[in-house]
Amino acid sequence: MKHRMKHITLFHIPFLLLTLAMFLGCSTEKKDSQEEAKKVAVIISTLNNPWFVVLGETAANRAMELGYKATIFDSQNNTALETDHFENAIASGFDAVLFNPTDADGSIANVRMAKRAGIPVFCMDREVNATDAATSQILSDSYAGCVAIGKYFVEKLNKKGKYVEILGLVGDNNTWSRSKGFHSVVDHYPELKMVAQQNADFDRNKSMEVLESILQVHPDINGVFCGNDAMAMGAYQALVSAGKAENVMVFGFDGAADVVNSIQQKKILATGMQFPKLMAKTAATYAHEYFNGKRDFAQKVPVTVEMVNQENVDGYVAYGGE
Amino acid sequence: MSKGIKYTIGIIIAGIVIYNSMYFSPLDKKLAEEHKIVFDANSFVNSIWEKELINVYDSATDLTELIAMLNEDPELTFRDQANALGIGNIGYFRVKGEGTVMRVTENNVLLKVAGQIVELETEFIFGNAVRDASGLVKVNDYDLTSDFNSISESINDRIRREVIPNFRAKVEEGNTVSFNGALELNKAHLNLSLPEVIPVSIQIIP
Numbered sequence: 001m002k003h004r005m006k007h008i009t010l011f012h013i014p015f016l017l018l019t020l021a022m023f024l025g026c027s028t029e030k031k032d033s034q035e036e037a038k039k040v041a042v043i044i045s046t047l048n049n050p051w052f053v054v055l056g057e058t059a060a061n062r063a064m065e066l067g068y069k070a071t072i073f074d075s076q077n078n079t080a081l082e083t084d085h086f087e088n089a090i091a092s093g094f095d096a097v098l099f100n101p102t103d104a105d106g107s108i109a110n111v112r113m114a115k116r117a118g119i120p121v122f123c124m125d126r127e128v129n130a131t132d133a134a135t136s137q138i139l140s141d142s143y144a145g146c147v148a149i150g151k152y153f154v155e156k157l158n159k160k161g162k163y164v165e166i167l168g169l170v171g172d173n174n175t176w177s178r179s180k181g182f183h184s185v186v187d188h189y190p191e192l193k194m195v196a197q198q199n200a201d202f203d204r205n206k207s208m209e210v211l212e213s214i215l216q217v218h219p220d221i222n223g224v225f226c227g228n229d230a231m232a233m234g235a236y237q238a239l240v241s242a243g244k245a246e247n248v249m250v251f252g253f254d255g256a257a258d259v260v261n262s263i264q265q266k267k268i269l270a271t272g273m274q275f276p277k278l279m280a281k282t283a284a285t286y287a288h289e290y291f292n293g294k295r296d297f298a299q300k301v302p303v304t305v306e307m308v309n310q311e312n313v314d315g316y317v318a319y320g321g322e
Numbered sequence: 323m324s325k326g327i328k329y330t331i332g333i334i335i336a337g338i339v340i341y342n343s344m345y346f347s348p349l350d351k352k353l354a355e356e357h358k359i360v361f362d363a364n365s366f367v368n369s370i371w372e373k374e375l376i377n378v379y380d381s382a383t384d385l386t387e388l389i390a391m392l393n394e395d396p397e398l399t400f401r402d403q404a405n406a407l408g409i410g411n412i413g414y415f416r417v418k419g420e421g422t423v424m425r426v427t428e429n430n431v432l433l434k435v436a437g438q439i440v441e442l443e444t445e446f447i448f449g450n451a452v453r454d455a456s457g458l459v460k461v462n463d464y465d466l467t468s469d470f471n472s473i474s475e476s477i478n479d480r481i482r483r484e485v486i487p488n489f490r491a492k493v494e495e496g497n498t499v500s501f502n503g504a505l506e507l508n509k510a511h512l513n514l515s516l517p518e519v520i521p522v523s524i525q526i527i528p
Contacts, residue, residue, distance in 0.1 A: 131465050141407065143471045147449040154446075177467060184475055185448045275410070282409060300461050304410025306508060315511050 145305025
């Protein structure tokens with residue numbers, strides 16, 4: 001037995017040396033990579049909307065300010081493309097993901113994939129329908145924001161009239177939080193009648209087309225509530241084309257630059273000011289704290305939404321400033 | 323068996339298989355099923371109403387004192403007195419007070435509380451002010467944000483049904499009224515000229 005062990009050891013000496021050399025090589029390489037800046041992936045649902053561009057760029061800039069490398073990925077509202085970005089981020093050795101999900105349910109698998117690879121994910125603005133996947137979710141309180149808009153809507157329409165609701169993406173929780181917040185107020189007024197409710201995927205052009213079609217059937221509406229500002233601008237364009245911009249009140253949600261300007265010009269009545277820069281900076285700061293060892297993050301961190309309207313617009317700047 | 327019969331049987335079988343492998347239902351029904359709320363907010367609110375919610379509002383800060391504190395040091399007062407869910411400028415305060423009815427309008431009752439005009443909401447009882455000022459409910463205790471929001475709807479509904487109608491039916495100018503309620507304020511755009519209180523309990527003092 002002793003002889004056999006000796007024989008095996010002698011036989012394997014070159015292999016052992018080779019393995020040792022490889023191990024040392026790897027260790028040196030790992031040490032080098034640890035000394036390199038950590039990499040942060042910023043995966044955004046779409047960059048076809050200025051609000052999300054602000055969110056993504058602020059997250060990336062804040063991560064770079066904190067000393068990390070940051071790369072922005074555009075999911076183009078496509079969960080499959082989002083999956084590709086997560087796979088690429090994992091394969092390319094990214095250390096954290098600052099994530100704006102495409103779909104509350106469809107994006108869960110991508111977050112879990114990163115979690116299995118040991119990469120923390122910090123959701124921004126939109127949530128995923130799981131509380132055991134992301135490290136933390138920094139979310140706009142869309143419901144409360146739309147309750148405020150609902151109250152203003154009821155006051156401005158004097159509790160009666162016909163209106164249209166244009167929804168965002170049906171797979172996004174924010175779409176329903178906003179709609180529910182708005183309806184939690186408006187549905188108490190039976191003389192306010194919703195004549196059409198249709199989705200336009202948070203897209204300006206789709207919203208314009210949707211409202212153009214609705215106006216052919218319901219030319220006598222008094223108000224339009226849109227789930228985001230891009231759709232509010234599209235709706236306003238449709239009303240201008242139909243010669244009805246003066247008679248129909250448009251309400252948005254986001255606090256985008258063109259809508260804040262439009263509120264000042266009395267083209268749009270109100271919006272819910274979200275704070276994309278605050279959310280993005282918080283997510284990047286959380287990633288920084290994670291790298292420094294913190295693990296006890298609150299799963300959901302709501303960020304308040306403030307209504308910007310005809311009476312207070314002068315006190316606000318687009319995207320909440322900073 | 324002729325080819326025609328074989329094809330006919332084949333088409334029928336294929337038709338049966340395809341028919342039984344697909345189901346059609348309206349999109350709104352499907353979406354409603356996916357968003358079905360299992361959490362019973364009404365039962366939850368009933369369970370906390372008397373012993374917890376009304377209790378914490380009984381220990382609310384006097385509105386006049388709160389306004390004096392806010393005028394003196396808003397940052398400190400928000401930190402010590404306000405409840406807020408997360409990050410942002412908005413804070414919710416529990417307040418109580420007693421005042422004289424100046425005017426009864428369609429949407430509210432205006433009170434004079436130690437020289438300060440206060441708007442007691444009786445129409446727009448919406449939003450999260452009462453839930454969040456209470457400090458009793460935490461967002462991270464709920465997997466679904468929609469469940470968490472349904473708590474506010476249930477609280478507001480109970481105020482609209484049980485607190486407001488009786489008060490509106492009796493209140494008149496000149497009445498003395500005591501109230502407990504919630505006040506929402508914005509730290510960055512602080513406006514104390516006409517505080518709007520959503521009442522949790524109101525009493526007309528004879």
